[in-house]
Amino acid sequence: MSRYRGPRVKIIRRLGSLPGLTSKISKTKLDRSTLNKKISQYRIRLEEKQKLRFHYGLTERQLLKYVRIARKTKGSTGQVLLQLLEMRLDNTIFCLGMATTIPNARQLVNHRHIFINDYIVNIPSYNCKPGDIITIKNKEKSQSIINTNMNLSQKLQVPNHLTFDSTQLRGLVNQTIRREWIDLKINELLVVEYYSRQV
Structure with a gap:
């Protein structure tokens, strides 16, 4: 299917x-x-x-x-x-507010806009682990897409297991998510x- x-x-x-x-x-x-x-x-x-x-x-x-x-x-x-499911890369990007929906986050990953620990990852199902640093490609197009998504995104609060620096457009996975945070x-x-x- x-x-x-x-x-x-x-x-x-x-x-x-x-x-x-x-x-x-x-x-x-x-x-x-x-x-x-x-x-x-x-x-x-x-x-x-x-x-x-x-x-x-x-x-x-x-x-x-x-x-x-x-x-x-x-x-x-x-x-x-x-x-x-919550620790998948596409969901993590959505939770950070870098994408408006999970399909939008999957497209960002597939189009190679996302780095994890300074390596390009183009697999949306990648399992994020505590300590992973999520950044975006250092190109103007990538940054403008993320900024547009952040403005459109209605996500006000980043979950407790993630940290997001909006000035550097950089996310950090602090720990594995707990059920009560979902x-x-x-x-x-x-x-x-x-x-x-x-x-």
Whole structure:
């Protein structure tokens, strides 16, 4: 299954606010209470999984791979899964405010605007580690793109596990993120339950 490129407002109308997918806000919201149909447990789990998938811009295969890695890692599977997804390079750039959405951050990485520890990294799924220094290419075009994104970005607060110097356009990963610092309203246990038969 390829990456989703369709209308984004349609997705947030169905699943709720997903800041990583789009900064737009839906004017109308699908109200479940008006539907007379009984909502199944499968549907609830599926919607939680879709929220996670669309927010981080993953394909089904990528998300399944992250769930398998989280299962093998010591600790709560749901929390480890969210940590893996939050520490991706494209999400880290979005959290620093250098991009307006995660797809925008992925494009910056793919077009080789981003350096990690003075090396170009063009893989959006790169796993950031504590101590990584994220900078941008020292070209006028790269700096103007980042400055424009920072002006458009509605992110006011950088998460606790990151530090951002707006004068030098430089970010630092201080530590691995904790569950309570993640803003996304999602029940990760339902996602793990959804994949329990496939893993």
